[in-house]
Amino acid sequence: MPAFTDTTTVLERHLLLQLGDRLKRLRKARKLSTVEMAKSVGISRTTLAAVEAGDPAPTMGTYLRVMSVLGVAGDLALLVSDTFQPPPPDSAAGASTRARPHVQVMVRTDPSRHEAQDLQSMALHKEAIRMIQDDPALLDRAHEVLRRWRLQGDARSDSLWSEWETILAKQSWRKVLGRTRRAQELRQASPLPTILPEALRQDVLAQVRSLKKGVVLGDQE
Numbered sequence: 424m425p426a427f428t429d430t431t432t433v434l435e436r437h438l439l440l441q442l443g444d445r446l447k448r449l450r451k452a453r454k455l456s457t458v459e460m461a462k463s464v465g466i467s468r469t470t471l472a473a474v475e476a477g478d479p480a481p482t483m484g485t486y487l488r489v490m491s492v493l494g495v496a497g498d499l500a501l502l503v504s505d506t507f508q509p510p511p512p513d514s515a516a517g518a519s520t521r522a523r524p525h526v527q528v529m530v531r532t533d534p535s536r537h538e539a540q541d542l543q544s545m546a547l548h549k550e551a552i553r554m555i556q557d558d559p560a561l562l563d564r565a566h567e568v569l570r571r572w573r574l575q576g577d578a579r580s581d582s583l584w585s586e587w588e589t590i591l592a593k594q595s596w597r598k599v600l601g602r603t604r605r606a607q608e609l610r611q612a613s614p615l616p617t618i619l620p621e622a623l624r625q626d627v628l629a630q631v632r633s634l635k636k637g638v639v640l641g642d643q644e
Contacts, residue, residue, distance in 0.1 A: 433546045433630035436477070437538070440602075442486070443477030449493045450475070463492045476602050543631045544610045545600065550623055551615035552596050561618050566591055568614040583612035 450460050461471045466485060474481050474489050490496045555561045569591065573584050586609065590598055599609045616624070 433542050433627060433634060436479070436546060436549075437542055437634060439479055440477035440538075440542075443475045446489055446493060446495075447475040449495065453493070460489075460492065464488045478600075539631050539635050541602075541607065542634065543627060544607070546627045546630070547616045547619060547624065548596075548599055548610055548613065550627065551618055552600075554618065555594075555615075562591060562594075564618050565614045568617045572614065580612045583609055587612065587614065 450457075455463070457468050457471055461468045464471065464485075465488065466474075470481055470485060471489070474486060487496060490498065551561075551565075555565070569584055569587055573581065586598075589595070590609070591614075599606055599613065599615075
């Protein structure tokens with residue numbers, strides 16, 4: 424199956440979402456408001472919201488500054504240190520015949536929180552938006568799908584489809600890429616996945632299935 428081209432994989436997105444959730448919990452545990460936190464870090468509240476949402480748009484430096492203010496920058500420092508790297512061959516540790524310890528982490532979605540479904544929806548939309556940005560003609564296909572749906576007259580979804588008309592016209596993608604309840608509802612009524620090639624759709628589904636079972640990160644035997 425083809426791999427993703429220039430966007431984050433479902434696994435990477437899942438890890439960022441977990442990091443954002445953790446940073447948000449830590450901020451609340453320290454009883455810091457978003458205004459106080461953003462001021463301490465030196466970023467806007469909008470950027471802080473993106474970090475806490477696990478958005479890949481903020482730079483690594485921004486994530487690191489947030490982690491530093493919350494006192495967990497040491498987690499990242501551990502990753503970039505020599506802790507998990509082979510010791511120099513001319514050192515005592517390097518001369519040791521003892522096997523280097525294996526470090527593995529199992530990553531999987533939490534079925535009780537519908538994480539897999541939300542990750543799948545988010546990944547499909549990210550890919551569709553990327554394709555539209557590369558080929559604006561695809562926007563006309565999404566408009567046509569939406570027009571056909573509205574002609575069918577499903578009253579329950581009409582308010583969402585009406586909002587989608589505006590989203591497509593203005594290409595205001597942030598409205599549908601968030602983690603709010605409204606963003607989730609919009610993705611459920613979205614015409615965007617219909618423009619995706621079947622191979623790309625199956626690639627996303629395969630990655631989500633893998634995360635449901637659990638993906639091992641780290642040393643492999």
